Amino acid sequence: MTADPAYFLYHSIGLYPGKAEEMAAALTLFSQHWGEMDDGQWPNVMERRQEFLDLWRALIDAPEGTLTSAENVTTALFSVLGGLPAARLRGKKVLIAADCFPSLHFLLAGMQDRLGFTLETVPVRQGEFWVRDEDMLAAWDADVGLALLTFVTSTASHRCDLGALMDHGHKMGSLVGVDLTQGIGIIPFSLTDFPADFVISTTLKWLCGTPGAGIVQMREDLIAEVQPELRGWFSQDNPFSWDLEAFVYAPDARRFDHGTPSVLACVGSVPALRWHAGQGDLLAQNRALRAEIMVRAAEQGLTLASPTEEAKRGGSVMLQLPAPVDPQAVVNGLRDRAVHVDARGAILRLSPGAVTTKDGIDQLFDGLKALV
Numbered sequence: 001m002t003a004d005p006a007y008f009l010y011h012s013i014g015l016y017p018g019k020a021e022e023m024a025a026a027l028t029l030f031s032q033h034w035g036e037m038d039d040g041q042w043p044n045v046m047e048r049r050q051e052f053l054d055l056w057r058a059l060i061d062a063p064e065g066t067l068t069s070a071e072n073v074t075t076a077l078f079s080v081l082g083g084l085p086a087a088r089l090r091g092k093k094v095l096i097a098a099d100c101f102p103s104l105h106f107l108l109a110g111m112q113d114r115l116g117f118t119l120e121t122v123p124v125r126q127g128e129f130w131v132r133d134e135d136m137l138a139a140w141d142a143d144v145g146l147a148l149l150t151f152v153t154s155t156a157s158h159r160c161d162l163g164a165l166m167d168h169g170h171k172m173g174s175l176v177g178v179d180l181t182q183g184i185g186i187i188p189f190s191l192t193d194f195p196a197d198f199v200i201s202t203t204l205k206w207l208c209g210t211p212g213a214g215i216v217q218m219r220e221d222l223i224a225e226v227q228p229e230l231r232g233w234f235s236q237d238n239p240f241s242w243d244l245e246a247f248v249y250a251p252d253a254r255r256f257d258h259g260t261p262s263v264l265a266c267v268g269s270v271p272a273l274r275w276h277a278g279q280g281d282l283l284a285q286n287r288a289l290r291a292e293i294m295v296r297a298a299e300q301g302l303t304l305a306s307p308t309e310e311a312k313r314g315g316s317v318m319l320q321l322p323a324p325v326d327p328q329a330v331v332n333g334l335r336d337r338a339v340h341v342d343a344r345g346a347i348l349r350l351s352p353g354a355v356t357t358k359d360g361i362d363q364l365f366d367g368l369k370a371l372v
Contacts, residue, residue: 005360006339010351011154011182011316014208014272017355022271023210030267045263052203052266055273056215059207060180060199061190065252067217071262073181074103075230076200076216077148079256080177081111083228084146088175090116092145097131097160098123099153101179108148117145129305129318129347130158137168146175149196152183152314155344157306159187159314162194175222181205185276186286186315186353197222206315206353207276209269212262216253223253232258282354286315289352289361293317296365302372305347316351325372333371339364 007015026048033044049069057067070076081089094108094117105121112119122131122139130153140147147169152159162178169176178196180189185206191199198218203209218226227249233239234257237250249255276282287310297304297319305318321327327343334341339360342349350364 005355005357006337006363007355007360008339008341008350008352008364010186010206010353011157011349012342012351013204014185014206014353015355016208016272016275016353018275019208019272022275023268026271027264027268030264045267048270049261049263049266052213052270052273053215055270055277056203056217058277059273060184060217061192062217063191063220066220066223067215068253068256069261069266070200070214070216070256071212071265072103072214073101073179073200073202074107076214076256077104077107077177078111079216079228079230079258080198080200080218080226081107081115082230083226083256084175085225086116088225089145093118093120093143095120095122095136095140095144095147095174097121097136097150097153099129099131099155099158100148100150101154101181104148104179120144129320130156130307133161133165136160136165140165140168140172140174142172144169144172144174146177148177148179150182151178151180151189152187152316154182155305155347155349156318157182157314157316159183159307159312161312166194166196182316183314186283188283191217195219203265203269203273207269208272208354210265210272212265213269216256218253218256223255224251226255228256228258230258231255232260234258234261279354283315285354286352289356289358290315290317292358292361293350293352293364296361300365300369300372302368315353316349319348319350321346321348321372330368330371334364334367337363337367339367 034041098121108119122135124131166176175197177198180199180201184201200216203213235255303320305320307313327346331343
């Protein structure tokens with residue numbers, strides 16, 4: 001792969017040098033094994049999937065047996081919600097911030113009547129860009145059965161104070177889940193430091209993997225309480241037990257599996273996870289590039305839509321485009337200049353990563369000067 005120095009889309013799809021070739025080699029090997037006229041396909045594929053799970057466990061310091069794959073964060077959350085004992089949520093509140101990943105809010109809103117909880121969404125204050133931690137804390141009382149925290153937001157790159165929020169939640173007796181998606185791979189996270197009740201995520205963004213390669217991880221002692229309603233042959237300790245009257249959930253996170261797992265996505269993501277595990281301090285490069293973006297944005301009079309404090313910011317920098325400007329025209333105009341960004345409403349999202357260079361930032365702001 002020829003690295004594009006003007007690539008700012010790590011909040012969407014992450015790239016690293018050699019990604020296309022390594023992913024193609026992994027998928028070609030999969031095709032060769034899967035097409036063999038023998039009985040070795042499943043053992044080989046499950047070994048590759050296990051490597052995917054092991055790399056993820058090492059990444060977030062997850063104990064063995066507490067993590068499995070999921071198609072995406074939405075199905076991961078559904079498996080958690082649909083498996084919790086009824087008393088955990090019925091008659092209680094589920095708390096979430098308004099700047100969460102919308103798909104998760106859609107799911108929660110659709111399940112609240114059936115599961116008997118009330119969804120409480122903490123709003124973004126007028127004129128601001130992210131939900132304040134203090135507003136989450138103010139809304140979080142003992143009636144909250146579950147709170148779903150967003151590690152880093154996708155529209156402002158706001159990094160919440162996980163420690164303070166989780167401490168408060170556990171004092172309230174709430175379950176605390178964390179969506180790691182927009183931060184994992186660039187902002188360090190360890191379950192040793194932040195012992196969430198469960199986490200959900202994807203390999204797609206800063207980790208540079210493929211679609212369909214999500215994960216769900218749960219606290220070991222909580223797993224025993226959970227009986228996911230989305231279940232299937234892979235939810236068992238022995239998937240090849242086909243006794244219709246003898247279904248028993250696997251004793252570990254495998255109970256969150258259901259039908260045939262999306263092994264192809266795991267296989268395609270293993271090279272990216274290997275690459276990531278072998279890197280040094282990716283955050284240092286990212287910080288330097290973000291600092292340059294913020295300086296250049298200020299020089300051009302563009303409004304910062306992300307926190308100014310490093311400790312409160314993820315790997316992205318968001319800018320608010322002026323009201324008369326058509327955001328899509330800006331995105332298209334930058335693409336014509338070989339600069340790759342995207343926008344959510346008037347918010348321009350910029351996420352520099354391993355293939356982004358200082359020259360790419362020059363290209364970006366030369367384009368913005370002409371377009372905005």
